[in-house]
Amino acid sequence: MEEQTQQQQAGPEVEARIRTSFERQGLMRHLGAHLSHIAPGCVHIVLPSRPEVTQQHGYIHAGATSAIADSAGGYAAFTLFPENTSVLTVEYKINLLAPAIGDHLEAVGTVLKAGRTLTVCQLEVFGVQGGHRTLIATGQQTLMCVKERSEEPGEPSSM
């Protein structure tokens, strides 16, 4: 599935929906992250390395690594959701495999299983230095599709 989706581009309506939602994520803007790829079931987010995202040894903080991984997986799921729904992260698990270094990180969220209510994504984060990519984190995430209440757009109903 991944190969197929990597080669596709998402339709313009889906891409617009993802970009609009992403721009409302104050955290992504504050961290300096941006969307670098949107395809059906697969979204990439790039985070440039800078002092504002580091931990105590100067590497990128696991919290920043996780934040872009979580958003990449959430939007990967969201590309496959019907209209008038929103996406909630139910949970995720992430292993930090190597120090998060590089000019930037790239998080890749890929849908493994799309269900009516729940979707499961694979999360990968790469450290990119020059042309060299190193897998620095890998994770697994569960997401929920929630119907938006028309009276309060964007307000997810309770789980």
Added chain:
Amino acid sequence: MEEQTQQQQAGPEVEARIRTSFERQGLMRHLGAHLSHIAPGCVHIVLPSRPEVTQQHGYIHAGATSAIADSAGGYAAFTLFPENTSVLTVEYKINLLAPAIGDHLEAVGTVLKAGRTLTVCQLEVFGVQGGHRTLIATGQQTLMCVKERSEEPGEPSSM
């Protein structure tokens, strides 16, 4: 164990070590987070609510919630580590239980099992509104104690 540690204060040497390390975490400063409690095996971190840490619905982003939870657990473990060591997050898993709202979030990291090499922490994050606390996320984290190489202080050795 939790009750005991909650009532204790960490010794001044340990507290200084934690505060020095925390101040080097560019991400925590950038998010506006601060340490609110340091005890042996238990550390709290507070994150005030503001637009820079939100997701698309205006709640606090799971990535910000996770970042303070990860740091709280890491420092909880670090309070119990011997001198000349540093702490690495191996992995964590977090469930988002409720929308992350409130005047601020408070992350609580508590050591469940301290080992020579690996330590396991419980992670809890509360949304605090006025005097009311709601559990909004719960997780579990594995950390590693690594000896610092004296020639490069603060540089963790490979896993």
Added chain:
Amino acid sequence: MEEQTQQQQAGPEVEARIRTSFERQGLMRHLGAHLSHIAPGCVHIVLPSRPEVTQQHGYIHAGATSAIADSAGGYAAFTLFPENTSVLTVEYKINLLAPAIGDHLEAVGTVLKAGRTLTVCQLEVFGVQGGHRTLIATGQQTLMCVKERSEEPGEPSSM
């Protein structure tokens, strides 16, 4: 919540529903496990130590530890579900903290958050030797409440 539920007994209807379901779990019978406590939001399962449940060093296998933890959490959630529903494990994560030894293991599943669709449980497994209990595993689990299709009782609908 835990203290409250520990002191309560589940109503006879709920207890009967749990026991009937447990008896249909071929794996629990094959492993030699039994229900030892059923309360609203909290279920315990006991697994006696014997050669049929070991790993290569003679300790109880992580798979057996996980199996009783998963069932304890699933039934803890099920105690709170409405009639004509069934319970599915969406995912769980477990840390093995110490060698699984003792006369028997006791798994404790406790509901942390009960939602309409999703429920999150804490999982704990203790090794019990004489009167001494040691925490040997701790985990976190997400469960789903699914409506049973009347034409095929017990058949969960797809996620």
Added chain:
Amino acid sequence: MEEQTQQQQAGPEVEARIRTSFERQGLMRHLGAHLSHIAPGCVHIVLPSRPEVTQQHGYIHAGATSAIADSAGGYAAFTLFPENTSVLTVEYKINLLAPAIGDHLEAVGTVLKAGRTLTVCQLEVFGVQGGHRTLIATGQQTLMCVKERSEEPGEPSSM
């Protein structure tokens, strides 16, 4: 990495070490599981479907699914460990994606990152019916390489 390892066979010494250890796992024998593939960094385990491994709806129990996934990942890591070491599962997380049905399940453990102390594996479990394979569970696992104490072979030291 996976493709490479899939095509290789493990050396006879490594294969013998894995088979000897597997045969000492009372649980695998009791469940009726067997090793079906051993390559460097990749091990498969097959579990035939039968009433002794079911949950309450007649599907294979998540505990049995997890048990073979945990063992497959543990042995995948073990193929890469030096002599006179043993393998401990630190933790794992698993998502159950679809009902566990089929003539048999096949668990595939694949090393994602091999470290000196810690190794991270991907876990996949397929339901196999005739020639048709369906991914029914996916997970991620952390393992530890522990030196065996010569006086008590097979006895892992504490974490």
